[in-house]
Amino acid sequence: MLGKTAGGLFWMFRYLERSENTARLVEAGFRIALTRPDGADDEWASVLQTAAVAGAYQARHGEVEAARAIDFLLRDTTNSSSVLSAIASARQNARLVRTALTREVWEAVNDTYMILKETLARPVRPRDLPEVLATIRQQSALVRGALHGTMLRNDIFDFCRLGTFLERADNTARILDVKYYVLLPSISQIGSSLDNVQWETILRSVAGQRAYRWITQGESSPMGIADFLIFDGRMPRSLRFSVSKIATNLAYLETGYGTRLPSRDQIDVLKARLDTMTIERVFEDGLHEFIIDFLADIARLGQQIEKDYRFLG
Amino acid sequence: MQNRPGFFDEMIGAGDTAREPYTSYNSWFSGEDLKELRKKSLDAETFFRRTGITFNVYGAAEADERLIPFDIVPRIISAREWARLTRGIEQRVRAINAFLHDIYHRQEILRAGRVPVDLIARNEAFLPQMIGVAPPGAVYTHIVGIDLVRTGEDEFYVLEDNARTPSGVSYMLENRETMLQMFPELFSRIKVQPVQDYPRNLRRSLAASAPPRCSNDLTVAVLTPGIHNSAYFEHSFLADQMGVELVEGHDLRIVDGKVAMRTTQGYKPIDVLYRRVDDDFLDPMNFNPNSMLGVPGIMDVYRSGGITIANAPGTGIADDKAIYSYMPEIVEFYTGEKAILQNVPTWRCSDADSLAYVLDHLSELVVKEVHGSGGYGMLVGPAASKKEIAEFRKKLEARPGNYIAQPTLALSTVPILTKAGLAPRHVDLRPFVLVRPDGCTITPGGLTRVALKKGSLVVNSSQGGGTKDTWVLEE
Structure with a gap:
């Protein structure tokens, strides 16, 4: 191709x-x-x-x-x-x-x-x-x-999927980045109507309101929402889901082409970090910092993919 | 339907009855509801828009992708008529390739005095870079489109030979596809020769002309000037249908003496390049140095037998409009036979006597630029105003060598569907020929272009022409 x-x-x-x-x-x-x-x-x-x-x-x-x-x-x-x-x-x-x-x-x-x-x-x-x-x-x-x-499930399909999930990871992370203050425990008054509306908006922006309600039996909490959007591998717009899809498609490309390229190393590092982190740790270290790092990693990965597969020259 | 007096209609013959090839169609048509058929026409347009069969008009806004109007009444040719046409086309294409080989090698035809030396030596379409170059299998024109017009039951003329990069074959294929979807019942009633093999034949034909130094798994690619070219749809369509890559100049470079394309896994050599880029833009190192569309050095690879370029560079010398007037001599010189297809009588304005005649008869003649195409820069005398003729006269007098003139032919008509029912409109026909080292394949039918404006003789899409599906009946 x-x-x-x-x-x-x-x-x-x-x-x-x-x-x-x-x-x-x-x-x-x-x-x-x-x-x-x-x-x-x-x-x-x-x-x-x-x-x-x-x-x-x-x-x-x-x-x-x-x-x-x-x-x-x-x-x-x-x-x-x-x-x-x-x-x-x-x-x-x-x-x-x-x-x-x-x-x-x-x-x-x-x-x-x-x-x-x-x-x-x-x-x-x-x-x-x-x-x-x-x-x-x-x-x-x-x-x-x-x-x-x-x-056909070949390299063509892999590049389509890489574009989708890179953009999606970026988008979900951006929503978290802009709204992180609503999710911070120090500021939020649990149960206040203002926060409920804000949380609902976050979930709505990722089409996740119903799934989240279903999983939590209706109980919302800021940490729960952040956990859902970052770590829940079942949620198709979560960071973990997107990252694991990117990893899978890069792995397919590696198998198909028979060469391991730097983008694969990058995604492995990113995936491992999500696998070992917990929401509690993220809140301890700072949600904002976590998201900023994530956005930077995703941007770098996009550039690496472009280079590895010679999009431009 | 009322035929245009003085013009041959291919559907309705003498006594207002359908001509033989149209009998089945005509009986089907007379049982159809006009409103239903008009609705089908609109469906066809939606179908074309969805498929994206559009062309970009030069000079129009960039975003302006237009449809070539499609008319749902097919143009029908009998097997017998077609058999005669194919013999004539094949003979002509054979002669064109022999002529090209000769003109870039020993130039026997010039020595024999059958074609004037000046016509070649001073012609911009003649590429000195091609002298002595032997294209693989001696095929110069892998793809040819011969434009034919009809003026009577047995009278066909060649209007133009398109030996560079003839376009329109995607319309031939999509028109048929559209008709099959819209009128499946017609195709079970009437046996029409299929055209769908064209892409496969094209690929085989290109592969058959592969260069001597070629890779184990032969790689074919289509070279396009890019997404803004007016024929981009066709380029991507053909690449898609053949299952080969569609490349642009910036995807290519010379690697180890081969032209190679940048893939996701590095550079991969190409053996046969079906280029839809003009000679001048093909290689900035050998031709126009400002070209961004070509591949620097491709001509050197070509000359050393590392790639086949289809059509070969320099084939324009065979379809030049000044050369055209010598085609009867050319056919006879190389085939030893009289030309089966007639040429339109042509006055070369470079000749003083001819020029005088043309200037005297401008209101009756069609005058064309020698290197022009697409219906631009031509004068259709009978349809032009006094002012237009006067302006054209000035241009002609200033550069007579730039023009040829022909009588205004009484082009045949085929009906189109209008609000009021069938109405006759003038048509031409471009059959497509694929040439291999061992022979050629002519797809039954081709592209019928139709002047949609009442009375108009100009069929070019850029000038308000449309297209029709062309049926060649089974024996």
């Missing part, structure tokens, strides 16, 4: 994952704004920060305001992480690597692009927002389904 193709697949799936995550963040922000109108602007500020576009937003609009924030996150093409930009980039990469995709995957991506381009051609009215967000979710599911149902 061409290095360029591997890079195209990797980025195509990073962008797809990003668009889905951004939509989910908007959904969580919208939800909290409905239930707590007075604190809504703060919430949008933290959503923008989580999406790593707070600076870009400020440069464009200044003051944080709900309608503008939603517009910026969903359809502003000057924001490269907006849902529309991410989908356009994913589709551009798909065109570039079309020879590596099944017809079903290509059509799912192309459809998604055409539908969202149309849906997001005009500002979204608040009353239409739930439906628009649902469309984005459904389209993401369609692409994922086409990928799983039709693609």
Whole structure:
């Protein structure tokens, strides 16, 4: 496979994952704004920060305001992480690597692009927002389904998955990073309604509210939520889950190609750290520091993969 | 349907009855509901958009990916008509390859005085770098598209030979795919010769022309200028269908005397490169030094027998519009037979007498640039305004050698589906030929282009043309 193709697949799936995550963040922000109108602007500020576009937003609009924030996150093409930009980039990469995709995957991506381009051609009215967000979710599911149902499990598939899980690990870590203060025991008043709403938002941003309730029989605690998002290997958006998927796909590549490369060493170190750490230790050493380190490791891993598999040259 | 007076319609013949190849189709059609069929047309468009069969228009906004309009009424050719065409095409393609070999070696045809020396020596399409180079299997044009037009029951003319990088074959294949999905019942009623073998034949054909120094597991790749090229869809489509890599110049470099592509596991040598990049951009070390699309040094590898480039560099000298007028002589010189397919009579404006005639008859003639393509820069006399003719006259007088002129042919029509039912529109045909060292394969049918505007004779997609599925019937 061409290095360029591997890079195209990797980025195509990073962008797809990003668009889905951004939509989910908007959904969580919208939800909290409905239930707590007075604190809504703060919430949008933290959503923008989580999406790593707070600076870009400020440069464009200044003051944080709900309608503008939603517009910026969903359809502003000057924001490269907006849902529309991410989908356009994913589709551009798909065109570039079309020879590596099944017809079903290509059509799912192309459809998604055409539908969202149309849906997001005009500002979204608040009353239409739930439906628009649902469309984005459904389209993401369609692409994922086409990928799983039709693609050969070879190196092409591995690069798709690496892109997905690298982006996902980054996204979940970012949510924790922005919200860590809500999860800190020293500040939170257990059981207060404010924190309940905040926790709910965190879980919502990773589509984990139901799973978490089910696991804990309805009892929320900040440490429990952090544990769930970081260490629970069953939770498909947790750090451990994402890291173990990255490790698996890098291992497949190593077997397929018959060479061990530095990215594999890096992921092993990262995986081992998650395996030996506990949430109690993380809280003792500092949740914030843990997340910052994790984000840096993920970024470095992304660069190493790019180098190991010659995406660029 | 009312035929255009003076023009041959391929579906409706004398007495308003269907011509023989169209009888089955016509009886099926007369039982169909017009509204239903119109709806099918829209379905076809959705299908094309989903598949992403679009082309980028030069000069239009970058994001503007357009569809070539597709008409659901097939163009039907009988087995007998096709048999005669294939003999003519095969003869012509054989002559083109013999001509190219000669022109880059002993130049017998120039010595014999059958083609003027100047026409070759001063032609930009002639590549001195190819002199004495022997492409593997003596195949110069691995892929050829011969543009044909019809003016009557038995009258076909070659309008143009496309011997460089003919495009459009993806439309031929996707048009058929679309028709199969939309009208499965038609294909059980009417036996149509299949076209789906094209990608496999292309790959085999390319492999058959592999260079002498080649790897154990032969590697074929398609070279594209990139995602913004107007034919990018076709490039990726063909690579995909053949199961080979689609590469760009920056994926390639010379490693150990071979052209190699950067894979996830290092550089891997390529044996046969189906390039969709023009000669000029192929190798900045040998041709245009500013090209970012090619591979520095590829010509040196080529000359030393390390790679097959398809089509070979320098084949443009065979489809140049000034050379075109000599094709009857060329065919006869190399095959010893009269040309089976007729040329359109052509005035070379470099010649003073011809120029005088052309200037006197501009309103009747079609005038084309010698090196032009895609319907750009041409004058269709009968359709042009006085002002357009006057402007063109100035250009022609300034550089007569840059133009040829031909009579305006009475191109045949095939009906398209309009709101009001069937309506005749002018068409041409581009059959695709694959050449191997031991012979050639012609896919039954080809790409039918249709001028969608009433009365228009210009079928190019860049000028508002569309396409049709082309059926060659089984015996």
